[in-house]
Amino acid sequence: MSDIHSLNLRDLPLYFTYKRINDKADHYQGTFHAHQGVEILIVHEGTGTLIIEQKSYKLAPGMLCIFQPYQLHHIQVDLSESTPFIRSIVHYEPTLFEAYMEKWPSLQSFYKHIHMGSLGEQCVYDTGAAEPLDSLLGNWERTLPLLSKSDIYEEYSLFLVAFLRIFKHLWEQKQKPSASQSASRVPHQAERMLEWLQEHYKEPLRLEQMASELHLSPHHLSHLFKACTGSSITDYVAAKKIQQAILLLTASDYSISRIGEEIGLTNSSYFCKLFKAQLGITPHQYRKQFRSKRYPMPR
Structure with missing residues (x-):
């Protein structure tokens, strides 16, 4: 969707809009685009055509x-x-919430399938009013502005679990029986880059090694990554390290130096400097404020 075309899911891990309206006065005109993360679209009203890659669906x-x-x-x-065109959108970065699905194997399987699987169809019809889903989205819209920063990441994950539980039921009711959850789709080059970085972000960044393993030239690799994610590879890796550091600061009793080592920064002073540059406070201050429920969210 054009309204989330430039969304950076490292800064905002879950984007949500409920019953956004475009009418004749808006001169709505969508454009071909692609973006990071999984986007789920719920159409409440509207007619037209939806094109996904080279396949066409009637909007309804x-x-x-x-x-x-x-x-x-x-x-x-x-x-x-x-x-008018009235729709709701839930858009999220799958790698950030996967751990929250581990306790529910069936939901986790569906979560992985809609992220990495080969979908037989990418749209289903005649879900009707879908009252439980509509009620959840409406309540979330009213709740979201009231959340404190200290609770918002947890609330994102709880909302996503509840949303996908209802969505899974609606989707599987209407999906063709032949659609298999075992087949995997061929990933986009940018997604292969992100997967490579997920495996290697703790190591010193070697662009030549990354380019070689992904069968791209270093120049093309850097250019394509920037075009797809809006970030340089170096900045992305730094943000990824800090993201993991935050998880360890909040979920473990590891020392600051141990956390630095866990994310590949053996120089504790440099780790603290990088962390403060990203969040404005030191790792020790972040942990202290987290435990008093006053910590800031990562930018």
Whole structure:
């Protein structure tokens, strides 16, 4: 969707909008685009055409759609005074919430499938009012502005679990029986880069090694990564290290120096300097404020 085209899911791990309206006065015009993360679209009202890669779907009320990471898509909407385009969107970075699904094997399997699986169809129809889903989205819209920063990441994860539990039921009711959850899709090059960095971010960054293993030139690798994510590889790795440090600061009693080692920064002074540059406070201050429920969220 064009309204989340430039969304950086490292800064905002979950994006949500409820019953956003475009009518004839808005001159709505979507564009072909792709983005990081999984986007789920719920169409409440509207007519037109949705194109995912090279496949076309008729836009209709009660339609649910899944856009996988870096998958090119486009919506052409027929707006009139009597038929606005009303939709809700849930868009999230799958790697940030996967751990929250581990206690529910069936939900975890679905979570992985809509992220990495080969979807037989990417839209289902005639889900009707889907009252439980609509009620959850409406309540979340009212709750979200009231949340404190200290609770928001936990609340994101709880919302996503509840949302996907309802969405999974609606999706599987309408999905064709032949659709298999065992087949994997071919990932976009940018997603392969992110997966490589997930495995190697603790190590010193060697662009030549990364380019060689992904069968790209270093120049093309850097250019493509920047174009797809809006970040340089160096900045992304730094942010990834800090993200992991935050998890260890809040979920373990490891010393600051041990946490630095765990994320590949053996120089404790440099780790503290990098952490403060990203968050404005030291790791020790972050942990102290977290435990008093006054910590800031990562930018």
